[in-house]
Amino acid sequence: EIVLTQSPATLSVSPGDRATLSCRASQTVSSNLAWYQQKPGQTPRLLFYGASTRATGVPARFSGSGSATEFTLIISSLQSEDFALYFCQQYHRWPVTFGGGTKVEIK
């Protein structure tokens, strides 16, 4: 199965700063990668699919990029509501797999 490795595991950022999250696949997933945001006690929220297609309602300060095995999620200027857990998912090959997540916390 395709293993997704997210880094860093925890990212401490000040409000207004930029956050860069990485997701690396053990083999190519083409552009079949999604990013999700999850807050404590809530369900995951889709941010991007197709690596860079923004889901409905996702603010423009979020951007997704990458292909093959290297992917990046950037939050350009962190707002208070952005502090959460972020994880990636590949749907290129069975079985669907998820990364372990990056927790974005307030510095």
Place this chain on the structure above:
Amino acid sequence: QVQLVQSGAEVQKPGASVNISCRASGYTFTDYYIHWMRQAPGQGLEWMGIIHPSGGSTSYAQRFQGRVTMTRDKSTSTVYMELSSLTFGDTAVYYCARVVMPAAGYDAFDIWGQGTMVAVSS
């Protein structure tokens, strides 16, 4: 609006089975595949399997083969996930989720159920 509504929390004993429902509304039920995932406390997401609501075909993650069964009822727009031979390690929140694109089996998930907590306790 488009939504998936899951059944309520469950407490089960080791060795028992649990059956969780996921009722769809606000869209054509048979047009979108549904997947099931679970998330153990403090852990990441684990994919369990997929069901095609139209034909009922399924595919399960290898680690759940023989223990999981996914079915659907088109008359009520509901999918079900039954997990048998429960162990303490099955304690988790279980989610159903709908794919983004119609007819796409493997895709991102834009609509999620609210989650069903399953606690396995003796």
